[in-house]
Amino acid sequence: MLRKLENYYKPSSLQEALRLADENTEGAKLIAGGTAVMAAKNNEVKTLIDIKNTGTDKIIKDENGVRAGATVTIASLLESNEIKNYCGGLIYEAAYYIASTPLRNMITLGGNIIQTFPWSDLPAALLLCGAELSVASKNNIRKLSYINAVKKHPSLAISKNEIVTEVLFPDLTSYTGKFTKFSQTNFDYAILDAGVIAKIKDGAFEDIRFAVSAAGSLPQLLSESAALLKGAPADDKGAAAKAARHAASETIFTNDKRVSIEYKKEILPALFERLIERVVKENKGGN
Amino acid sequence: MKTIEIKLKINNEDKILRVKINERLVDALRAAGYKGIKKGCYEGSCGACTVLVNGRPMNSCMIPAASADGFEITTIEGLGESDNLHPLQESILETGGVQCGYCTPGFLISSYALLKSNPDPNMDEIKRATDGNLCRCTGYVKKLEAVERAAKKMRGDK
Amino acid sequence: MKDKKTIKNAPADKFESGAPLEHKDNFKIVNSSIKKVEGPGLVTGKPMFTDDFEFHGMLYAKILTSPHAHAEIISIDTSKAEKLPGVKAVLTHKDLPRIIHTTAGQGYPEPSPYDSFTLDKKVRFVGDRVAAVAAETLELAEEALELIKVEYKILEAVLDPLKARAKGAPVIHDEDEARMIIPLAYDKNTNLAAHAEMSEGDVEAALKNSERVFEHTYESHYAQHCPMEPHVCITHLDPNDRLNIITSTQVPFHTRRIVGQALDIPVKRIRVIKPRIGGGFGGKQEMLIEDICAALTMKTKKPVRLEYSRHEEFMSARTRHPQHIELRTGMNKNGDLTAIDVNIIMNTGAYGSAALTVLCNSASKVLPLFNKVKDIRFYGDSVYTNLPVGGAYRGYGATQTYHAIGQQVDIMCREMGIDIIKFYKKHHIKEGEGSPVFQKMGEGKEGVEMKIGSCGLEKCIDIGVKEFGWYDKFNKKRVEGDWHYGAGMVCLMQGSSIPEIDMGAAYMKINDDGSFNLSLGATDLGTGSDTIFAQMAAEILTVQPADIIVYSSDTDMTPFDVGAYASSTTYLSGGAVIKTAEKIKAKISKVACEMMKTTEDDLRFKNGIVYSASKKEKVSFKDIAYYTLYEKNQFQIDASASHITHKSPPPFSAHFVYVAVDIRTGFVKPLEYLNVTDCGTAINPKFAEGQCEGAVLNGISFALSEEFIFDKKGRLLNTSFNDYKIFNAVDMPAVKTILVPTYEESGPFGAKSVSEIGINGALPAIGNAIFDAAGVRMFSGPYTPNRVLAEIKKKMKK
Structure with missing residues (x-):
């Protein structure tokens, strides 16, 4: 409950939202799905700017890739054929196990990737595909790669007067991606999230990327581990297992009250091995 | 305030x-x-x-x-009145899917939304659509059965 | 469930009544799945629950709780909170009489230690009460809590139950007043909240003479009931200044008594109303919040509402008592069980709610199942710790012991090469048999000797083996990639009511139209008891359940009942309903004779009409009602009856589960779960199945996911559904229930209990299935992926 809340704005255009964001940098917070704001016990927030009606809720495909508005809900992502078909279903799989049906109707793409809770599922998938954010302010629009956004927490990479309007999932036509969420129950925070995307040419990995989240406080790209597989034959299970093992040592883990770091280290290789296997399998099926 | x-x-x-x-x-x-x-x-x-x-x-x-x-x-x-129940409300009483009844309204609303968009859901789809509605009394069995039953009624199947 | 061929005739004199039971083997209303009587209201969202009541000028209460596991309150400064506009009352221990009591919702004299004050100067667990506030809004009440300044002297805490009784351990209840009010073992100076033991034969000698002795230690874990409706009550003073308490409780009459005791208010000044309850599972068999809410009303003279948040439910409400069980059993070459030796240390947390009785039930609801064993020893201590408080929870001690013995049977059978199915069929208690445990283990006093009147367990096992495909699944070593499959089973019993202790009463009267009001103290907490009572009364009076208007419970309006616990409502309160309905029927008969000028043996009852066989005349219940209310010799046809029980006939059940274990992550996926249950006659088969299914899924969720995570200082860290995960619809396996009808002659229409038994199977059955799948034994719950993987790794190292 926001005890000190004084203003609730629901602008009907992006311009108006940007103006309000510009005028209310002190004690103001953007709200879209609302799930993070409502769950917080924040006594500092005086103003909420609801950007649900700013028209940033479209999903379109163009020559650069798939563009999804920041206020697109998780449910809408899952209903979109563009997202289903994107990169072997990478984003679809990452979105599929987020929270529950009613919450998926509320949680937004923008909210999920900007809050970037340790257990958030989409951020790792965004890292894998090299997503790019459009960040608008009153007089400007800038592009921010998601990789840069999560070097520190995204909230630090975006100023108070800025609004993320769109996520570009760059064209990855020749890639296949798979994502897995490991959790105790279905409607649960991830114990570990892992994703792999790869481009396989002539039976070998021309490019491959690993990402993990729910391990540390921020999602991580595991470039070293993925590099071990670059050029390796796609069916080389030994190489895959080696890279998967390396992923456990490359990942930075922080404490999780539910399970030990050792446990997470123990299971991460299995998750990556299975992901690689699925990527390879689908790639074969696709040819 | x-x-x-x-x-x-x-x-x-x-x-x-x-x-x-x-x-x-x-x-x-x-x-x-x-x-x-x-x-x-x-x-x-x-x-x-x-x-x-x-x-x-x-x-x-x-x-x-x-x-x-x-x-x-x-x-x-x-959804419906006591003397004019919605098929979902009727079905959940028929299958015995109401115990304490505290989670029932939320569950019925989720099911209602499902049947509007998907008149012939399979069991996995019913479970997925109601995955946000926790219930401690029923073990879900008879509630899920009720959604299947209501869907049938609404489709006019025998 | 339409097959009633196995149902035997009930003796006509089963109940002391004016008329014999009809339809003994041809029930019309009973044993059919009618719809819930209050169903339409529930599915349309009518205001029926406590929080749906509105009162003008109602205040909102909030409780300040302790951040420390063990501390003395040196000082409390409430002045700032009191000055906050809108705050109407702040209470601390200084404002209330210091009256010791137990919060356990049990009959008097309670077999739980008196160790609680409404507010005390000492706190004994993180979440314990410190102060209470009533304010005009909930936010103001919350804000006021932040303004209360408390100075604590932090004391050393006891966080390990195994060390609670060690020499020099901090004493949790060092107050002079703490005591047991009945002569039972209690030693607050060594943190002993309760003790129970029994012995039969010579266990040591029997073990010595056994072919093999099996000795293992099992740990069962904390769990929360998680009713979807949290604890909530509204208190107010009625126009006569009587304290009215509207509360979501399983025990309205005990609550009235205990609130009166704790606040020193005469019982006649208190009225407790139980509206619809949103689930309880034992968690609401407790006077948990009513006293403090009432105290705020007494201080302000205003209606006050107190509702626990979900966080508070986890932090401050009751839990399942964790048990440390050291179990020794012996077996002979031919697979006969020779001796059972159970040693339990039960963690009751900071207060001893049900500390004794849960322990006793760990013996009495489990050990008699193996009644062929002549040498049995049971020894248990309930110990205080500075951790969350135990209390009644569906299964009530049996759940914990079945975790141990249900796996030990599997271990023994495996290691001795015995077929577990044959073992259970041979060893379980049969009809006509008794067990010394029944007599030796009561609840706060000696138990009751009893012979089993009905037992369908053998049939349950046979049906289960076939339906489940036991021999196609068990010990098959099926492996698909990293997934290893396995099956496990367990057999169970429970009880029905607490014999010679519990009492339930009913009251009935006829209305103008020939309908009846049936008032009960028994509390329907979602089980459907209001409906099954309507079925029972309708069966006897030959009317429709809709003609019986059931009302429960209100201490001013309904007769006494101990409440909903101990698997008693159907069996105990059902007995009262039958007696009452029969008294009504006798009165109706008398009037019908008067009206038709005939004799009782000439009367036939059908569909609410009384026929004279000889005169070809008839009078309807409506005619009779009009006659008695308006016409001649006017009087109200009404009746009341009470019922106590002399035995606690066990329901029986066989559980079968099929799981897959991911041996690289330790994740256990339950695939199929079958429970085959004998609850006597199911008064409403669908409701009975629902009880089984709900209990089973709660058990599975408890076995695989639910746990309390504490920090080093005893603070519970996962206090929400976000991190205390109970199963949702997607998590569940295919759950199936098969009811096996038997006829329990001592029960209403042959019924026994069904609500608790189903929760006891998952821990042992899944434990056994994990072993079957992955070859690792889970001695400690819950079987979370990290725990299972740790065992798999240990095994691989060997």
Whole structure:
């Protein structure tokens, strides 16, 4: 409950939202799905700017890739054929196990990737595909790669007067991606999230990327581990297992009250091995 | 606490509610007499407060009432009357899917949304659609069966 | 469930009544799945629950709780909170009489230690009460809590139950007043909250003479009930200044008594109303919040509402008592069980709610199942710790012991090469048999000797083996990639009511139209008891359940009942309903004779009409009602009856589960779960199945996911559904229930209990299935992926 809340704005255009964001940098917070704001016990927030009606809720495909508005809900992502078909279903799989049906109707793409809770599922998938954010302010629009956004927490990479309007999932036509969420129950925070995307040419990995989240406080790209597989034959299970093992040592883990770091280290290789296997399998099926 | 006025449609009726600016929609609706909406956690994790917002099930405890201006809301009170039950309400009584009944309204709202978009769901789809509605009494078996049964009735199958 | 061929005739004199039972083997209303009587109201969202009540000028209460596991309150400064506009009352221990009591919702004299004050100057667990506030809004009440300044002297805490009784351990209840009010073992100076033991034969000698002795230690874990409706009550003073308490409780009459005791208010000044309850599972068999809410009303003279948040439910409400069980059993070459030796240390947390009785039930609801064993020893201590408080929870001690013995049977059978199915069929208690445990283990006093009147367990096992495909699944070593499959089973019993202790009463009267009001103290907490009572009364009076208007419970309006616990409502309160309905029927008969000028043996009852066989005349119940209310010799046809039980006949059940274990992550996926249950006659088969299914899924969720995570200082860290995960619809396996009808002659229409038994199977059955799948034994719950993987790794190292 926001005890000190004084203003609730629901602008009907992006311009108006940007103006309000510009005028209310002190004690103001953007709200879209609302799930993070409502769950917080924040006594500092005086103003909420609801950007649900700013028209940033479209999903379109163009020559650069798939563009999804920041206020697109998780449910809408899952209903979109563009997202289903994107990169072997990478984003679809990452979105599929987020929270529950009613919450998926509320949680937004923008909210999920900007809050970037340790257990958030989409951020790792965004890292894998090299997503790019459009960040608008009153007089400007800038592009921010998601990789840069999560070097520190995204909230630090975006100023108070800025609004993320769109996520570009760059064209990855020749890639296949798979994502897995490991959790105790279905409607649960991830114990570990892992994703792999790869481009396989002539039976070998021309490019491959690993990402993990729910391990540390921020999602991580595991470039070293993925590099071990670059050029390796796609069916080389030994190489895959080696890279998967390396992923456990490359990942930075922080404490999780539910399970030990050792446990997470123990299971991460299995998750990556299975992901690689699925990527390879689908790639074969696709040819 | 500052209050504001919101205009919205609840169960097809135009309503004007005066709500506290920081109020949750669940509390505003209950205060307006829609007591069928229950609350079990205030954090979006139990589903007792599920209502339809513009046709989609959402946790009304996670929605600021102030944002609801212009919303079309369906609550359990909008599904059917005691003497004219919706097939879902009828079915869940027939299968024995109501025990304490506290989670029932939220569950029915989620199921209602499902059957509107998918008149012939399989069991996995029913489970997925109601994955946000926790129940401690029934073990879900007879509730899920009720959704199947209602779907059949609504399709006119034998 | 339409097959009633196995149902035997009930003796006509089963109940002391004016008329014999009809339809003994041809029930019309009973044993059919009618719809819930209050169903339409529930599915349309009518205001029925406590929080749906509105009172003008109602205040909102909030409780300040302790951040420390063990501390003395040196000082409390409430002045700032009191000055906050809108705050109407702040209470601390200084404002209330210091009256010791137990919060356990049990009959008097309670077999739980008196160790609680409404507010105390000492706190004994993180979440314990410190102060209470009533304010005009909930936010103001919350804000006021932040303004209360408390100075604590932090004391050393006891966080390990195994060390609670060690020399020099901090004493949790060092107050002079703490005591047991009945002569039972209690030693607050060594943190002993309760003790129970029994012995039969010579266990040591029997073990010595056994072919093999099996000795293992099992740990069962904390769990929360998680009713979807949290604890909530509204208190107010009625126009006569009587304290009215509207509360979501399983025990309205005990609550009235205990609130009166704790606040020193005469019982006649208190009225407790139980509206619809949103689930309880034992968690609401407790006077948990009513006293403090009432105290705020007494201080302010205003209606006050107190509702626990979900966080508070986890932090401050009751839990399942964790048990440390050291179990020794012996077996002979031919697979006969020779001796059972159970040693339990039960963690009751900071207060001793049900500390003794849960322990006793760990013996009495489990050990008699193996009644062929002549040498049995049971020894248990309930110990205080500075951790969350135990209390009644569905299964009530049996759940914990079945975790141990249900796995030990599997271990023994495996290691001795015995077929577990044959073992259970041979060893379980049969009809006509008794067990010394029944007599030796009561609840706060000696138990009751009893012979089993009905037992369908053998049939349950046979049906289960076939339906589940036991021999196609068990010990098959099926492996698919990293997934290893396995099956496990367990057999169970429970009880029905607490014999010679519990009492339930009913009251009935006829209305003008020939309908009846049936008032009961028994509390329907979602089980459907209001409906099954309507079925029972309708069966006897030959009317429809809709003609019986059931009301429960209100201490001013309904007769006494101990409440909903101990698997008693159907069996105990059902007995009262039958007696009452029969008394009504006798009165109706008398009037019908008067009206038709005939004799009782000439009367036939059908569909609410009384026929004279000889005169070809008839009078309807409506005619009779009009006659008695308006016409001649006017009087109200009404009746009341009470019922106590002399035995606690066990329901029986066989559980079968099929799981897959991911041996690289330790994740256990339950695939199929079958429970085959004998609850006597199911008064409402669908409701009975629902009880089984709900209990089973709660058990599975408890076995695989639910746990309390504490920090080093005893603070519970996962206090929400976000991190205390109970199963949702997607998590569940295919759950199936098969009811096996038997006829329990001592029960209403042959019924026994069904609500608790189903929760006991998952821990042992899944434990056994994990072993079957992955070859690792889970001695400690829950079987979370990290725990299972740790065992798999240990095994691989060997």
